[in-house]
Amino acid sequence: MSVYVRAFAHIAGRLRVPRVLVTPHLIGRTIGPVADRLRQREVVTAALQLLQHARDPQALQYL
Template sequence: MSVGHVARLMEAAGIPTVVVAVAAFEQPLKKMALARILLTPFLMGRPVGPVGDAETQKQVLRTALGLLESAKQPTTAIFRQP
């Protein structure tokens, strides 16, 4: 959860953030009232996807960057694999 605390400090300093996390952490992260959260269906410790799966990892990062650009209010999004 320290990532959430760092994200809040960065947001307070005017630096926009997106926290990418596995869906298992949804409730604790929502309680932290973070600006932007992207939840993924992957295993703990691998929030951007399986080891060696560069295409999925790129898709997660593109989705996170899109969320950073488009979210006008606090948002929680769920990554869905194509």
């Protein structure tokens, strides 16, 4: 399970990383802005749901 920012989503495809969540955030803030606990919780929850419910090992989900 990996979380990537949108700028590097193409790399996850090339590396064939299993179960990737792609976020729209800036580089260096993959799970969200500093001190935005609500947004960070949303990203982590989405990642855990992808890990739990993905049917394909190469699942790629955009947030």
